[in-house]
Amino acid sequence: MIELQHIDKYYNIGTVNEVCLFKDFNLTIHDGDFISVIGSNGSGKTSMLNLICGSLEAEAGKIILNGEDITHQKEYVRQRKIGRVYQNPAMGTCPSMTILENMSLADNKGKAYGLQFGTNKKRIDDYREMLSQLGLGLEDMMGSKVGSLSGGQRQAMALLMTTMTPIEFLILDEHTAALDPKTAELIMELTGKVVKEKNLTTIMVTHNLRYAVEYGKRLIMMHQGNAIVDKAGKEKEELDVDALLNQFNQISIETGN
Amino acid sequence: MEQLIIGVLEQGFIYAIMALGVYITYKILDFPDLSVDSTFPLGAAVTALMLSNEMNPFLALLASTAAGALAGIGTGLIHVKCKVRDLLSGIIMMTALYTLNLRLAGGSANVPLFNNQSVFDNDFINGLFPEALSSYKTVIIIFIIMMIAKVLLDFYMKTKSGYLLRAVGDNPTIVTSLAKDSGFVKIVGLAISNGLVALAGSVMCQQQRFFEISMGTGTIVIGLASVIIGTNVFKGNLLKATTAVVIGSVLYKACVAIAIEVGLPASDLKFITAVLFLIILIISMDRKKKVKS
Numbered sequence A: 001m002i003e004l005q006h007i008d009k010y011y012n013i014g015t016v017n018e019v020c021l022f023k024d025f026n027l028t029i030h031d032g033d034f035i036s037v038i039g040s041n042g043s044g045k046t047s048m049l050n051l052i053c054g055s056l057e058a059e060a061g062k063i064i065l066n067g068e069d070i071t072h073q074k075e076y077v078r079q080r081k082i083g084r085v086y087q088n089p090a091m092g093t094c095p096s097m098t099i100l101e102n103m104s105l106a107d108n109k110g111k112a113y114g115l116q117f118g119t120n121k122k123r124i125d126d127y128r129e130m131l132s133q134l135g136l137g138l139e140d141m142m143g144s145k146v147g148s149l150s151g152g153q154r155q156a157m158a159l160l161m162t163t164m165t166p167i168e169f170l171i172l173d174e175h176t177a178a179l180d181p182k183t184a185e186l187i188m189e190l191t192g193k194v195v196k197e198k199n200l201t202t203i204m205v206t207h208n209l210r211y212a213v214e215y216g217k218r219l220i221m222m223h224q225g226n227a228i229v230d231k232a233g234k235e236k237e238e239l240d241v242d243a244l245l246n247q248f249n250q251i252s253i254e255t256g257n
Numbered sequence B: 001m002e003q004l005i006i007g008v009l010e011q012g013f014i015y016a017i018m019a020l021g022v023y024i025t026y027k028i029l030d031f032p033d034l035s036v037d038s039t040f041p042l043g044a045a046v047t048a049l050m051l052s053n054e055m056n057p058f059l060a061l062l063a064s065t066a067a068g069a070l071a072g073i074g075t076g077l078i079h080v081k082c083k084v085r086d087l088l089s090g091i092i093m094m095t096a097l098y099t100l101n102l103r104l105a106g107g108s109a110n111v112p113l114f115n116n117q118s119v120f121d122n123d124f125i126n127g128l129f130p131e132a133l134s135s136y137k138t139v140i141i142i143f144i145i146m147m148i149a150k151v152l153l154d155f156y157m158k159t160k161s162g163y164l165l166r167a168v169g170d171n172p173t174i175v176t177s178l179a180k181d182s183g184f185v186k187i188v189g190l191a192i193s194n195g196l197v198a199l200a201g202s203v204m205c206q207q208q209r210f211f212e213i214s215m216g217t218g219t220i221v222i223g224l225a226s227v228i229i230g231t232n233v234f235k236g237n238l239l240k241a242t243t244a245v246v247i248g249s250v251l252y253k254a255c256v257a258i259a260i261e262v263g264l265p266a267s268d269l270k271f272i273t274a275v276l277f278l279i280i281l282i283i284s285m286d287r288k289k290k291v292k293s
Helices: A045-053 A099-107 A121-134 A151-163 A181-198 A209-214 A233-238 A241-255 B002-029 B036-052 B057-080 B086-104 B123-128 B131-157 B160-170 B172-177 B182-208 B219-233 B241-261 B266-292
Strands: A002-011 A019-029 A034-039 A060-065 A082-085 A169-173 A201-205 A218-223 A226-232 B110-112 B210-212
Touching: A002 A045, A019 A045, A019 A060, A019 A226, A034 A045, A034 A209, A045 A082, A045 A169, A045 A201, A082 A151, A099 A121, A099 A151, A099 B160, A121 A151, A151 A181, A209 A241, A218 A233, A218 A241, A226 A233, B002 B036, B002 B131, B002 B160, B002 B182, B002 B219, B002 B241, B036 B057, B036 B086, B036 B182, B036 B210, B036 B219, B057 B086, B057 B182, B131 B160, B131 B182, B131 B241, B160 B172, B160 B182, B172 B182, B182 B210, B219 B241, B219 B266, B241 B266
Parallel strands: A034 A201, A034 A218, A082 A169, A169 A201
Antiparallel strands: A002 A019, A002 A060, A218 A226, B110 B210
16 A cells, blocks of 8 residues: 655745645555556656655655655665556666566566576576567567667566566556557556556556556546546446546646646 | 787786776766776785785785775765766766875885786796796786686676676666665676776786886776777677777777887877877767768
8 A cells, every 4th residue: 555645745946936746645545456647747647656656755745655654765675566667668678688688687676686697597488488478579589689679569578577576566657658559559458467467556647548547446637736536446437538538628728728 | 029919918908907897887887987097006006015015916916906996986985975976976086096096105106116026927927937938928917817807707797786787877767676776786886897997907017017106097098998999899799898898908009009119209108099099989989870870
């Protein structure tokens, strides 16, 4: 469970451009939740993810993870339980290392990175099996550098690498936004599958309303640092893209966009 | 001619050890570490101190490496913990080490070691080499030291820790995602890099049999030139990057030797070094553009 309690977040503090993003923002993410987060640019979606992951620090408030206060915990320490896939496919893989080396690197998460051989030969067949499930033919090119792969292939690998070791929370930061429609569809299918299989508590930020409606058990619409829509269960199932789009337009009129 | 070739190989292999260190910071970590201009003489200063106190020359190699690693940790701490930019962290460490090097050398800018033992001239080694090979003795020993450094580095790069080091220069975000402190990994990389540079300084000091405070000036240029020549000439997967760097270093020293041989005075050495480096940079950038268009 992740709890955001009374979060205040300002940008450009002490300048004329000071902006208040969150003022007393509260959100509870229950175990097993699969939350789709939508909202216009600047509504606080990514800032919320950054606060949870620790790449941003709030001015006030607490972040509680499974009962433990992690408000001031370093980003890399939090990542033991959290896996994150970024919008940019380049963020989740190492371009100058081979597919096999990338898999080995990710497979060791949570353990010590000492002077043992980097690639465990006994695991190679398992890696090949995992890669073949992506259906992209990556299993036949394990010696190729990841930098030579396409964005979609890299994002599929990033998703696989993030979820191959036991984590509790999966953070998806517009992870299909940089992909073509067909690849985005594939990545979403893979995402749905892995979340279900591993029963991961997931927060997915997306600009694609259809994905937000189709996937996830709970939907949040952010606007100016508030969750103006928060629907779960049956209410969420009844939502459709048109209704959401209507709501979106209303917000846009209010803010003069 | 033979003398010239042996000279080039001796110098090339010594600077190859240093270039392997620069390869780690420049190519793997993407960290322009200027402190090598002072960690190279740091290795020499530690060696001068130990040799003039009649200590074991092989121990001096190890002690120099350790001293260099400590200096690298220092640069890393300045960068990671004090959040100083990479270039400036190196410059700060370089400046501070100058004083330390002078202190280690007993306050003098020159320490002659002509009558002291070295890894090239001691009872054990002298007994090992037959008279006929004596003119190749130095180059063989340098080659062995260089190869040990290279093989150990190659091995390290294949370990989990080595993977993490390669990852941090490539994409620091992924190291954080793997729940590891990317700052710590950078510090480890700087320690290994500067350890190698100081080891080269120690070998250099023992080979030329004196310590001189300014012997490190321009080290970074030689190191970068070697790395860039090596990695550009041997593109592709034919050669290991570390092997390419070693060959790059020898090629570079050969270029300088040729320049001196055709009649340029030895006092022009630094100028030749700089011009050669510029030419190499221009050529290698030219190639990059061709690839893009």
